[in-house]
Amino acid sequence: MNVWDQYAPELVTDLYEFTMAESYLKENMSGEATFSLFIRAYPHHRAYFVSAGLEHLLELIRDFRFSEASVDYLASTGKFSRDFTDYLKKVRFTGTVRAIPEGRIFFTQEPILEVTAPIIEGQLLETLVINVIQLETLLASKAARCVHAARGRALVDFSLRRTHGVDAGLKAARASYLAGFVGSSNVLAGKIYGVPVFGTMAHSYVTSFKNEMDSFLAFARTYPDDTVLLIDTYDTLRGAEKALEVARRMSAEGKPLVGVRLDSGDLVDLSRKVRKIFLDGGFPDVKIIVSGSLDEYSLEKLLEEGAEIDLFAVGTRMGVSSDAPYFDIAYKLVEYEGRPILKLSSGKKTWVGKKQVYRFYDEDGKMKEDLLCLLEEAVPGGEPLLETVIKDGELQRSPESLERIRERFAGEWEKLPHIYRSTYPVETYPVKISADLSELERQTSEARRREEIEKEW
Amino acid sequence: MNVWDQYAPELVTDLYEFTMAESYLKENMSGEATFSLFIRAYPHHRAYFVSAGLEHLLELIRDFRFSEASVDYLASTGKFSRDFTDYLKKVRFTGTVRAIPEGRIFFTQEPILEVTAPIIEGQLLETLVINVIQLETLLASKAARCVHAARGRALVDFSLRRTHGVDAGLKAARASYLAGFVGSSNVLAGKIYGVPVFGTMAHSYVTSFKNEMDSFLAFARTYPDDTVLLIDTYDTLRGAEKALEVARRMSAEGKPLVGVRLDSGDLVDLSRKVRKIFLDGGFPDVKIIVSGSLDEYSLEKLLEEGAEIDLFAVGTRMGVSSDAPYFDIAYKLVEYEGRPILKLSSGKKTWVGKKQVYRFYDEDGKMKEDLLCLLEEAVPGGEPLLETVIKDGELQRSPESLERIRERFAGEWEKLPHIYRSTYPVETYPVKISADLSELERQTSEARRREEIEKEW
Known part of the structure; x- marks a missing residue:
């Protein structure tokens, strides 16, 4: 039924x-x-x-x-x-x-x-x-607060899995887009409301391969024009070094590595070190995307403390207006x-x-x-x-x-x-x-x- | 659409x-x-x-x-x-x-x-x-906590209006019933899940009449076998006195006043005074129902402080698991x-x-x-x-x-x-x-x- x-x-x-x-x-x-x-x-x-x-x-x-x-x-x-x-x-x-x-x-x-x-x-x-x-x-009110705290950086709604049901998930995608998010991970919201949809890979993808590098290369093969690599599965900085190598190989074939995503750890320290790895490696345009327990309070704090972030994937706390x-x-x-x-x-x-x-x-x-x-x-x-x-x-x-x-x-x-x-x-x-x-x-x-x-x- | x-x-x-x-x-x-x-x-x-x-x-x-x-x-x-x-x-x-x-x-x-x-x-x-x-x-986990705090008193789910959408409202009714609530105000949950449905009147009903007593008598005419009167619209104790008069008139026609509901004010003090009004008036069986910003914390506190309550209508805070x-x-x-x-x-x-x-x-x-x-x-x-x-x-x-x-x-x-x-x-x-x-x-x-x-x- x-x-x-x-x-x-x-x-x-x-x-x-x-x-x-x-x-x-x-x-x-x-x-x-x-x-x-x-x-x-x-x-x-x-x-x-x-x-x-x-x-x-x-x-x-x-x-x-x-x-x-x-x-x-x-x-x-x-x-x-x-x-x-x-x-x-x-x-x-x-x-x-x-x-x-x-x-x-x-x-x-x-x-x-x-x-x-x-x-x-x-x-x-x-x-x-x-x-x-x-x-x-x-x-919409919660999402507007997140947009404000992001100081001009882009935000994407990642809340669907923990919203209070399907109805709330759809409305979180629509309301956050209304308030200035650039899109959502929610595919049904894409279909019903025309909200732009975003998403690349989870830890399950990385771990299903025998090693991290294989998973990165496989994803780049599948999505040569839209590769974002999740780099914190084992160790964020080692992950970033591997991603830099992927960027080099992709570059040799005329393709850009779009970005990397961090989902855990000390995001201020790690994002700065990851930026340095890509700057030193000659890839200043690789975007740094951050996710994991984000809301307007943590966004504001991250940016005040100097985190190097280009896009925030904001999930649960926005989608349930947790505070x-x-x-x-x-x-x-x-x-x-x-x-x-x-x-x-x-x-x-x-x-x-x-x-x-x-x-x-x-x-x-x-x-x-x-x-x-x-x-x-x-x-x-x-x-x-x-x-x-x-x-x-x-x-x-x-x-x-x-x-x-x-x-x-x-x-x-x-x-x-x-x-x-x-x-x-x-x-x-x-x-x-x-x-x-x-x-x-x-x-x-x-x-x-x-x-x-x-x-x- | x-x-x-x-x-x-x-x-x-x-x-x-x-x-x-x-x-x-x-x-x-x-x-x-x-x-x-x-x-x-x-x-x-x-x-x-x-x-x-x-x-x-x-x-x-x-x-x-x-x-x-x-x-x-x-x-x-x-x-x-x-x-x-x-x-x-x-x-x-x-x-x-x-x-x-x-x-x-x-x-x-x-x-x-x-x-x-x-x-x-x-x-x-x-x-x-x-x-x-x-x-x-x-x-279900939140509702179980409310059932525990109610110490054997009955609970009804009143959360639909503030749940995160319709999907969540249905699930709040089902989950709270699963955990021991006696039913819900949610009519669609009654139809789909067979959850028993409860509800009588809002303040809008009371205020739509020229005076409170008229509204009480009208409701008793419509529902002589299931009359619960909301008594806090203007003044809870005056409301209780009027409800007592309604109980007397109903009694003369062989009908019982089932209960009264309090939705605001100092619920410990008011519920005790309301109980006394009905005890002194010879109607010990009139149930006292309480609603308004309830959750396991306030339930526990009310009962510890000696509130006289027979049934709790628990709404928003359970339905969104607010804490x-x-x-x-x-x-x-x-x-x-x-x-x-x-x-x-x-x-x-x-x-x-x-x-x-x-x-x-x-x-x-x-x-x-x-x-x-x-x-x-x-x-x-x-x-x-x-x-x-x-x-x-x-x-x-x-x-x-x-x-x-x-x-x-x-x-x-x-x-x-x-x-x-x-x-x-x-x-x-x-x-x-x-x-x-x-x-x-x-x-x-x-x-x-x-x-x-x-x-x-």
Whole structure:
């Protein structure tokens, strides 16, 4: 049984979305609701987020419907009425989605997207919306940090083997490419997303030959135009000497040795010695590629300590965002039938109402501050971040290509001031709250407090 | 474009598996190779692993073949010969897989599985094997720790919204059920794996009504036999008082209030006060359910401090294994054409040869120690952990049900001594190395050192 044969995005959902929906239907609650998706707080060492995942989500919302098999399964649980399962057979998304496009930079509290629709439709999407947007945003944000730490050197995604499943592996390849990686080892991502694919040999290849030199020569025979040799299987410096000999032999046949890869040991010391071997040997163009437990922290450290590296193969720690494997992200009801909505649960603030984010730039074109306000407010001079991407259930534009999103991110990055780009940021970007929003929040909060806590019932 | 329409497990692979395979083919290297999958080291606070993912992997290996579209894509990269793409069209897995069954407990250095096959076949599976086994083993191991910390209280998986994609969400539901959770909020996991599904209401439900009491009464109308009320939206204790009133009204109609859920605040203090409200009110059977940023550490702390909790809804931190989001897991070539294989890369030890693990128990039936040895060694009195699950490409048994695997884990758990079960273990389980394996490792290592490092070439 192949799991993906049974994949049904309409069931990528917590059960309570359905039990609530059944109750909304029974209570004839079909009013218009607005849900807002946002990240509450920065994880350690984060000062910005990179929007990603929207294109996938839009496709899922556009095609949202319940197959007969899905409805049959729900009916089989015995938890739902016939009225409700009949309703599910016909339900489509008929609402509006406003969202920050992929590749843009955003900050805490800012809605990544807002869904306005009959309450059941908005509710049924909750789990799917969070699952899709959080992962891709998480990975794009982590990858952007690695690109920054690499100081202009190229990066390739090597994470597939240790990502959390196949879905995450594909998204790591796409998100890291979006953020500026040059490609991925992930072949399926190459096929599906057109991400350039990279890769040469593993230790198993080297060790399967009777000796290291034989393995190097065999690989050069197979890939005379694209030879990268893994030189740390037995001893990195001896490996480099052998690779230099391969470079000489290849050169005699008019072929270049493209590079060598180091995957273990003291990478600062070894990379410098390997560079010297190739410089002294007359092959200054042989690239030094490094892999093994890399992330933005180790990249920064390696380069600060003078490592000689031309390309980083970044794997597991980027692909699982190991230092921050999740965001405190929430999809909250903020308005129902025109009424502003919030909860008072301690430590979990939500901004009420339909909202917009306006961005302001300084005279150098750098991001200066954002203003979070109510959708209906007019904010002269600000650039609105959320765009209407679905209206009355219809997509408002054609899908964006990954290349276009990648270019958008590159442009955004130029506008992000250095202090927020840092691997160890100490300041947070100013997100101001409009006076109208603050006031509505205050009034709503007080009214709720009076009604639910102070009042006798 | 739905990604899963283009899913092709044969391409869930790092590109270098294909470039190596092309070279093996060109060099006529079709000898028998053995690859071994193992975890090198324990992450922080881990002292055991729970085997999971094998059933999925066996299905993938059994069905392993290249679709025309996949071969066309590989050809389109321009990196492969016609001979090689023709080879791929026909390739099937013809080898042997020996593995530790799902639900068993194992330790570092021990092979979770070994693949013996013509080298190309074993090589092409590398990325898929690691991706499938690491994730499910990671999640089952994390979930087992949560079950232990819950001290007999029930646990439900609530992680889907923040798992790394859909694939990971399904596997979190399955792995946590395997490890003893009672079910999941994940509806698709209910449909595909038969995991019991749970869920009632979110804050959005409560806030969509004009007041909290209305929302409670509406839910009780919809689900008179299965009412769990979320009581922390505005104020937990006021919420509990309202829920008590709902319990009274339901009771008058012969219906029980099943439970209340707390999702924020000081859970120790609040859960005790909520319990008192229901005890004083004459409803001692109302269950107290708690959710929100839970993991084994917070569970243990809550119970030690006297929280009154009957069921834990454990989400994100379990579903992404947040304190250890990956294992140092490797799939290494250990034998080729009868020759023991290892690499010498610093800090990355691999045990050579085809291996078996034997387990020994003490007089109380508790695990005492394991012995890692060569497959051909006879070890009287030991229980072998790896079983032959695929031979000559054929599955050797029918698929195991999740229920059976869950029972196996429950049995294993009883045999694991308390010191290793701890949330903060201080000792590691003894895995001894046989004299023959040690000696072969030593000889191989020395021979490699002489050949690759000391010898002039």
